[in-house]
Amino acid sequence: MIATSIKWTRHNLFGKPFDVVLSLLVIPGVLWLAYSITDWAFVSAKWGIIVQSLRVLMIGVFPADQAWRAWTASAIIGAILGAGLGCVFSFKPHHGLVLLLVPVLLLIVHGGLGNALPATGTVASTILGWALTSYVPLSRKVLPAAAFTGFIVIVAIMAPPGVGLWGGLLLSVLLTLVTSVLSLPIGILLAFGRQSRLSSLRIICTWYIEVMRSVPLILVVYWIWILMPVLAPQWGLADVARGMIGFTIFYSAYVAEYVRSGLQAVPRAQTEAARSLGMSEFDINRSIVLPQALRVVVAPLVGNVLDIFNSAPLVFIIGLTDFLRAGQMILANPQYGDRTFEVLSFLLATYFVIGSMITYAARKLEDHMATGTR
Amino acid sequence: MSAIVEMKSMNKFYGTHHVLKDIDLAVTRGEVMVILGASGSGKSTLIRCVNGLEMYQHGSLVVDGFEMPVEADRRLGGERELAQIRKGVGMVFQQFGLFPHKTVLDNITIAPMRVRKKTREEAEATAMKLLDRVGLRAHAHKYPGQLSGGQQQRVAIARSLAMEPHLMLFDEPTSALDPEMVGEVLDVMRELASSGMTMMVVTHEMGFAREVADRVVYIDQGSILEIGQPDEFFDNPKNDRARSFLARVLKH
Numbered sequence A: 001m002i003a004t005s006i007k008w009t010r011h012n013l014f015g016k017p018f019d020v021v022l023s024l025l026v027i028p029g030v031l032w033l034a035y036s037i038t039d040w041a042f043v044s045a046k047w048g049i050i051v052q053s054l055r056v057l058m059i060g061v062f063p064a065d066q067a068w069r070a071w072t073a074s075a076i077i078g079a080i081l082g083a084g085l086g087c088v089f090s091f092k093p094h095h096g097l098v099l100l101l102v103p104v105l106l107l108i109v110h111g112g113l114g115n116a117l118p119a120t121g122t123v124a125s126t127i128l129g130w131a132l133t134s135y136v137p138l139s140r141k142v143l144p145a146a147a148f149t150g151f152i153v154i155v156a157i158m159a160p161p162g163v164g165l166w167g168g169l170l171l172s173v174l175l176t177l178v179t180s181v182l183s184l185p186i187g188i189l190l191a192f193g194r195q196s197r198l199s200s201l202r203i204i205c206t207w208y209i210e211v212m213r214s215v216p217l218i219l220v221v222y223w224i225w226i227l228m229p230v231l232a233p234q235w236g237l238a239d240v241a242r243g244m245i246g247f248t249i250f251y252s253a254y255v256a257e258y259v260r261s262g263l264q265a266v267p268r269a270q271t272e273a274a275r276s277l278g279m280s281e282f283d284i285n286r287s288i289v290l291p292q293a294l295r296v297v298v299a300p301l302v303g304n305v306l307d308i309f310n311s312a313p314l315v316f317i318i319g320l321t322d323f324l325r326a327g328q329m330i331l332a333n334p335q336y337g338d339r340t341f342e343v344l345s346f347l348l349a350t351y352f353v354i355g356s357m358i359t360y361a362a363r364k365l366e367d368h369m370a371t372g373t374r
Numbered sequence B: 001m002s003a004i005v006e007m008k009s010m011n012k013f014y015g016t017h018h019v020l021k022d023i024d025l026a027v028t029r030g031e032v033m034v035i036l037g038a039s040g041s042g043k044s045t046l047i048r049c050v051n052g053l054e055m056y057q058h059g060s061l062v063v064d065g066f067e068m069p070v071e072a073d074r075r076l077g078g079e080r081e082l083a084q085i086r087k088g089v090g091m092v093f094q095q096f097g098l099f100p101h102k103t104v105l106d107n108i109t110i111a112p113m114r115v116r117k118k119t120r121e122e123a124e125a126t127a128m129k130l131l132d133r134v135g136l137r138a139h140a141h142k143y144p145g146q147l148s149g150g151q152q153q154r155v156a157i158a159r160s161l162a163m164e165p166h167l168m169l170f171d172e173p174t175s176a177l178d179p180e181m182v183g184e185v186l187d188v189m190r191e192l193a194s195s196g197m198t199m200m201v202v203t204h205e206m207g208f209a210r211e212v213a214d215r216v217v218y219i220d221q222g223s224i225l226e227i228g229q230p231d232e233f234f235d236n237p238k239n240d241r242a243r244s245f246l247a248r249v250l251k252h
């Protein structure tokens, strides 16, 4: 064992003179970096600030005495996401253990139940939803309706203190969910429109997609924010809603392009076979072409969700306080001015963890889609 | 003796390429017509016109009592006749064309349910009978990718039959198959022919053509050069090019 690893080291790290030099420089460098990071994280860093500002990071400036509303919403989102996962891959105890790390960590760092309760609730409802759809297949049938109801409840429960107060990680997640869910059907319609036999429709869809793909997201969001009150003053749409509309308008174009590449991957023979069975063009597109097209583009579509989540901080342009902005707000407090690294590290770690979870789910989704066909 | 397909000086172009030239052809009900010809002669194009997968530009084509609109009219939306025609005409392709994301059973039931508005129970009962007929009942819940080529082609035939067609088109149904699977598909087609189904078959299986066909049509460069009884055609072709074609294919 040791002999082989010495051999491996000799061969790979000290094989050629250049490797030797590189290894002599890089290995100590990496070790030193690892040491300083660990030393900082466990000795010098004052993580207390994260615990103290956890509420602001999670739900922004939502009033503290109304926070239960936001925590309930988080729990509902957790249940919906968990139930969604359960349709794709079965819940296993080790998934639960990983998720439970979050509240456990909070308990250890904070030492009190108060701050850990919301996280515990969210994690618990995620696990419940996940286990439900994993082990009760019948529940998958009602999931779309349940998720829709859940979303209405979230809006109803969080609205009273004022929609303008939504913020933090909760806002980022809500924005990502709403944008992802809405941009999928719109993107699909655009993709079909771009291939339509009606040239006017085709030109409009092509233009829409090309324009959106050549301008920055932040500009689209800003424009929509300014334009909505002009175009539809009677609606009196809140900033949050306008932001979601801007994101959806922008990302639908990207979804359309992914879906279009999927549509092109479906062999012509499939359409011809369906036509010769007498199926209508609508039925062919809906039941034969689209399912096969989506199957091909699952990975880029989930990548798009990740993209949306990582772009959410741009809503600062219309005055919203997302997760990243909440972190900045904390640092703006002179009292906490010297905790930049702690806060930024926490943001980075959270983005990384959530991003990894989305990627992990995407891989499972791909496996799930692949079974049965071949 | 009514014709189910009637082509009168039918012409088809791909751009400027004249692919079908003044085709006059009538297929009677119950007849098995085999279409022969070299590669690129226009065999596929000819039968694909019959269910409207290809559009023709001049002449006329009547299928099952409906006039197939010419290209200019189809662009103007004359698609109602097309839908009517396709309901009554089945087609089997060289590459099977099964839907890979649906089970064998769903492949067979989707069109009867969507197009003929049958209930799932009705459609599934018919599908199981047809799977029995092609010897694949046990595979109803598999996906196409789990079947051999010969099995897939038999499912494709069952899928077409589920629409209760009056006419079946076959475009080289055995050309993509391994030799040992050709027989099982030809058996199904033979059984279908003897049940009285009207069939237009493009094939390179000369033995099958000779045995099953009522008439053989020979096409070359988009024109029909010879039509006749199979024995007559194979033993004593009148056309020179038909003769050299036969000499080439029968050598193998």
Ligand SMILES: Nc1ncnc2c1ncn2[C@@H]1O[C@H](COP(=O)(O)OP(=O)(O)OP(=O)(O)O)[C@@H](O)[C@H]1O
Pocket: B014, B017, B019, B037, B038, B039, B040, B041, B042, B043, B044, B045, B046
């Ligand atoms: N989509 C198309 N666009 C342009 N030309 C085409 C197209 N499809 C076929 N052709 C041409 O039309 C002619 C007839 O083709 P067709 O496929 O009907 O021949 P075939 O007799 O079926 O040949 P094979 O035995 O190879 O299948 C050929 O010259 C071919 O190159």
Ligand SMILES: [Mg+2]
Pocket: B043, B044, B045, B171, B172
């Ligand atoms: Mg052909």
